[in-house]
Amino acid sequence: MPCSCQWKGKEDKMKNVKYGKCVRCGKTYEAVPNLTNCSCGGILDIVYDYDYIKESLTKEKLSKREERSMWRYRELLPVEEKTPAPPLRVGWSPLYEAPRLAGELGIAKLYVKDDGLNPTASLKDRASSMAVAKAGEAGAKVIACSSTGNAASSLAGNAAAAGLSTYIFVPSRAPKGKVAQLMTFGATVVSVQGSYEDTFELSKQAIDKWGWYNRNAAINPYLSEGKKTVGLEIMEQLGWKVPDYIAISVGDGCTIAGLWKGLKDLYAIGFIDRLPRLISAQASGCCPLNRAIETGEDWYPMEENTLADSIAVGVPRNADKALMAIRESNGLTVNVSDEEIMAAQKLLGSSCGVFGEPAGVTGTAGLKKLCEQGKIPADATVVSVVTGNGLKDVENAIRSCGEPISIPGDMDRLMQAFAERGIAVS
Amino acid sequence: MPCSCQWKGKEDKMKNVKYGKCVRCGKTYEAVPNLTNCSCGGILDIVYDYDYIKESLTKEKLSKREERSMWRYRELLPVEEKTPAPPLRVGWSPLYEAPRLAGELGIAKLYVKDDGLNPTASLKDRASSMAVAKAGEAGAKVIACSSTGNAASSLAGNAAAAGLSTYIFVPSRAPKGKVAQLMTFGATVVSVQGSYEDTFELSKQAIDKWGWYNRNAAINPYLSEGKKTVGLEIMEQLGWKVPDYIAISVGDGCTIAGLWKGLKDLYAIGFIDRLPRLISAQASGCCPLNRAIETGEDWYPMEENTLADSIAVGVPRNADKALMAIRESNGLTVNVSDEEIMAAQKLLGSSCGVFGEPAGVTGTAGLKKLCEQGKIPADATVVSVVTGNGLKDVENAIRSCGEPISIPGDMDRLMQAFAERGIAVS
Numbered sequence: 001m002p003c004s005c006q007w008k009g010k011e012d013k014m015k016n017v018k019y020g021k022c023v024r025c026g027k028t029y030e031a032v033p034n035l036t037n038c039s040c041g042g043i044l045d046i047v048y049d050y051d052y053i054k055e056s057l058t059k060e061k062l063s064k065r066e067e068r069s070m071w072r073y074r075e076l077l078p079v080e081e082k083t084p085a086p087p088l089r090v091g092w093s094p095l096y097e098a099p100r101l102a103g104e105l106g107i108a109k110l111y112v113k114d115d116g117l118n119p120t121a122s123l124k125d126r127a128s129s130m131a132v133a134k135a136g137e138a139g140a141k142v143i144a145c146s147s148t149g150n151a152a153s154s155l156a157g158n159a160a161a162a163g164l165s166t167y168i169f170v171p172s173r174a175p176k177g178k179v180a181q182l183m184t185f186g187a188t189v190v191s192v193q194g195s196y197e198d199t200f201e202l203s204k205q206a207i208d209k210w211g212w213y214n215r216n217a218a219i220n221p222y223l224s225e226g227k228k229t230v231g232l233e234i235m236e237q238l239g240w241k242v243p244d245y246i247a248i249s250v251g252d253g254c255t256i257a258g259l260w261k262g263l264k265d266l267y268a269i270g271f272i273d274r275l276p277r278l279i280s281a282q283a284s285g286c287c288p289l290n291r292a293i294e295t296g297e298d299w300y301p302m303e304e305n306t307l308a309d310s311i312a313v314g315v316p317r318n319a320d321k322a323l324m325a326i327r328e329s330n331g332l333t334v335n336v337s338d339e340e341i342m343a344a345q346k347l348l349g350s351s352c353g354v355f356g357e358p359a360g361v362t363g364t365a366g367l368k369k370l371c372e373q374g375k376i377p378a379d380a381t382v383v384s385v386v387t388g389n390g391l392k393d394v395e396n397a398i399r400s401c402g403e404p405i406s407i408p409g410d411m412d413r414l415m416q417a418f419a420e421r422g423i424a425v426s
Numbered sequence: 427m428p429c430s431c432q433w434k435g436k437e438d439k440m441k442n443v444k445y446g447k448c449v450r451c452g453k454t455y456e457a458v459p460n461l462t463n464c465s466c467g468g469i470l471d472i473v474y475d476y477d478y479i480k481e482s483l484t485k486e487k488l489s490k491r492e493e494r495s496m497w498r499y500r501e502l503l504p505v506e507e508k509t510p511a512p513p514l515r516v517g518w519s520p521l522y523e524a525p526r527l528a529g530e531l532g533i534a535k536l537y538v539k540d541d542g543l544n545p546t547a548s549l550k551d552r553a554s555s556m557a558v559a560k561a562g563e564a565g566a567k568v569i570a571c572s573s574t575g576n577a578a579s580s581l582a583g584n585a586a587a588a589g590l591s592t593y594i595f596v597p598s599r600a601p602k603g604k605v606a607q608l609m610t611f612g613a614t615v616v617s618v619q620g621s622y623e624d625t626f627e628l629s630k631q632a633i634d635k636w637g638w639y640n641r642n643a644a645i646n647p648y649l650s651e652g653k654k655t656v657g658l659e660i661m662e663q664l665g666w667k668v669p670d671y672i673a674i675s676v677g678d679g680c681t682i683a684g685l686w687k688g689l690k691d692l693y694a695i696g697f698i699d700r701l702p703r704l705i706s707a708q709a710s711g712c713c714p715l716n717r718a719i720e721t722g723e724d725w726y727p728m729e730e731n732t733l734a735d736s737i738a739v740g741v742p743r744n745a746d747k748a749l750m751a752i753r754e755s756n757g758l759t760v761n762v763s764d765e766e767i768m769a770a771q772k773l774l775g776s777s778c779g780v781f782g783e784p785a786g787v788t789g790t791a792g793l794k795k796l797c798e799q800g801k802i803p804a805d806a807t808v809v810s811v812v813t814g815n816g817l818k819d820v821e822n823a824i825r826s827c828g829e830p831i832s833i834p835g836d837m838d839r840l841m842q843a844f845a846e847r848g849i850a851v852s
Contacts, residue, residue: 068494087522087523087778087779088520088522088779089520089522089543094514094515094545096513096514096515096587097513100589114545117515117543117545119520119540119543119779119780120779120781121815121817156779157775157779157780157781158779159779160775160776160777160778160779161522161778161779161780162779163526170830172832176824177820177821177823177824179824179827179830180820180823180824180827181781181816181817181820181823182830183772183827183828183830184771184772184775184776184781184816184823184827185775185776185779185781186772186775186776186777188831188849189830189831190830190831190833190840190843191830191831191832191833192833192834192835193832193833193834193835194834194835198834198835199835201835202835202836202837202840205837206837206840209837210851345610346609346610346612349583349586349610349611349612350586350610350611350612351586351612352513352586352587353513353514353545353546353582353583353584353585353586353587353588353611354545354583354587355546355583355607355610355611389547389817390607390610391547391607391815391817391818392817394603394606394607395603397603397606397607397610398602398603398605398606401605401606401609401610402609404596404605404608404609404615404616404617405614405615405616405617406598406617406619407616407617407618407619408618408619408620408624409618409619409620409624409625409627409628410628411628411631411632411635414616414628414632417616423614425636
């Protein structure tokens with residue numbers, strides 16, 4: 001069926017982008033707005049003209065820019081010059097220095113990037129904002145995806161703000177809270193009585209039939225270009241002083257691949273003079289990508305045994321890009337149990353005032369484990385990215401946080417309770 | 427009992443603040459960091475030296491400032507010059523222009539201020555950030571409050587980031603999710619087997635006994651000075667062009683009073699040349715302040731019959747300041763049903779991509795009702811403040827959003843479902 005895209009052709013061509021290139025077979029494609037996968041099935045990477053970018057973007061120019069969002073980095077983004085930034089303010093999330101937590105972990109410096117403060121409360125907003133921009137270029141009025149999680153809510157929110165319609169396919173087991181959020185954003189939600197694979201398949205057929213714009217990080221190569229802005233921001237917020245490590249949770253693989261792409265972009269245009277090592281943190285119960293790195297073998301599917309639902313991806317669709325990123329960066333892998341994840345949630349909350357969802361704090365859990373194993377030098381500077389907000393999943397926090405002190409309204413009972421628990425009040 | 431405050435005395439005196447003045451009897455007090463209520467029981471207002479401020483702050487100076495948080499407005503805040511801004515990035519939330527929603531409401535211009543994007547997801551972070559700063563000035567290591575809601579979580583988060591301890595008293599009926607968030611932030615949570623009054627009373631005794639810093643908007647006059655930054659930001663984000671109305675939800679009264687204080691500050695130093703009218707939106711089931719305005723009588727307690735829990739305040743403790751703000755601004759009052767509140771949640775989500783909690787969208791619900799009643803001129807410019815994030819309460823969204831389309835994974839069934847619902851796919 002014909003695509004509804006109304007891309008106007010060469011006259012709008014992006015000057016900073018050369019083409020899309022298959023990460024598997026190397027075939028190149030013109031970077032049209034509705035670019036999808038290579039004919040070989042591989043995912044495309046967007047290839048830039050760094051010489052052109054170097055001429056148009058300098059650190060000084062950037063430092064004077066008022067824009068405080070991911071769209072601050074237009075020269076490094078795959079959009080036409082006239083494409084407007086979508087309405088929701090995505091990105092430029094805070095990077096907090098965390099001296100107490102650094103001390104606890106035994107490292108010199110630690111920074112926490114709280115990407116849970118994006119408009120729909122996760123890093124996925126960076127990809128969805130890009131999807132909305134590219135859908136606009138394509139002349140599409142409708143965007144679709146299949147997902148139960150942060151990708152869906154971020155697409156629904158960002159598209160609603162831009163006046164675009166969304167069709168979102170969820171498996172019938174999707175949590176009601178997430179469906180409610182989608183419907184509040186005005187998405188047409190199709191709950192498919194079947195597995196996630198059935199859901200994905202129906203969405204694919206519908207997208208093909210009606211020519212909707214496809215927001216699927218496994219198919220649309222522009223999405224990881226949106227996600228890379230988290231790396232651009234970290235570096236600018238650090239004054240271009242490169243940390244030794246950046247820790248991040250890994251599920252599908254698109255996020256760590258995007259982060260790495262941003263860092264490589266900055267290296268290519270001379271904004272930074274070296275690259276950090278990535279720390280790829282997965283849940284022990286679902287770590288097909290880390291297993292591939294650790295064994296040196298190809299990745300293969302794995303069960304999804306973790307409460308960190310946003311990274312419970314047994315069949316990662318961005319495996320190629322993610323594995324390349326981890327290997328190129330001489331990265332570390334680390335797998336953490338659900339208990340370690342929930343302990344990291346508490347640790348980040350109590351030491352930094354940052355409340356992350358389980359998948360959001362998995363990078364920090366991994367960092368802690370590596371520190372305990374003596375794998376991170378004491379003089380290291382590390383950035384830990386929190387990818388989603390804890391308010392997305394309070395159920396697990398409830399199960400892990402323990403019980404409060406419960407007493408009648410009486411001072412003697414309060415003092416007794418403090419004494420029993422060894423709480424020294426002063 | 428002695429206060430643990432170690433305030434160092436006159437040499438640290440704030441140059442921009444004259445004193446605290448009772449809004450009821452007019453008595454003045456030196457503006458020490460641990461200032462509480464007047465001896466007559468009235469709440470104090472912080473009185474500024476606007477001549478001094480005018481000399482130290484200009485619009486041009488402000489426009490060049492890098493800081494993008496509520497601490498951007500230091501000259502207008504009641505802190506000593508050397509007091510550090512607390513770590514969490516509070517404020518500078520986005521102000522979105524909402525042309526489609528403006529059209530739907532039949533007004534010329536509408537802006538939505540999304541304060542749910544603060545670090546702990548509500549406007550209350552502005553007050554808590556101020557509490558943390560003032561506790562620091564007082565030399566206090568512990569802050570306490572009694573609350574079940576946004577005030578508690580924002581205090582716990584902001585204090586944790588600053589390395590301060592918190593003791594938080596909640597009634598035993600407090601939702602488990604909110605308690606879990608507090609405990610994740612490392613707060614010592616005391617669950618009191620009794621009513622909210624029992625809880626408040628025990629917290630008061632404990633605060634008196636141990637000299638903790640008091641984060642209670644009914645007692646600590648600095649908190650509404652933190653909240654006023656929402657008004658400062660709105661005006662700067664509008665380029666100092668004063669809107670005709672600002673709509674906001676009202677519970678305890680501290681927030682609308684703070685908003686008004688910020689606007690009056692800007693008027694006093696000549697940054698704006700007129701003042702907007704406030705729209706005070708309450709839930710029909712709990713509107714003691716609006717009732718007082720509407721009847722011209724004193725306020726008196728009311729039952730708390732609304733699902734908008736953050737504004738279900740039958741005994742508003744900032745009634746004096748709030749009523750003064752509404753009257754001084756020649757404000758409008760409007761009371762909305764729970765159904766109107768939930769409809770506004772959907773409306774904001776689907777037209778603006780902003781997901782607010784029920785209390786957070788009550789201002790928008792009120793604005794919609796006033797528009798329908800013909801009380802807002804068609805040429806009006808209005809700002810609607812969303813005070814908290816919808817992720818704080820997905821239960822009500824679930825109840826109100828309806829059911830998704832539920833089908834097996836089959837294209838014919840999908841087309842049939844669209845046709846039955848009159849969904850024109852293209």
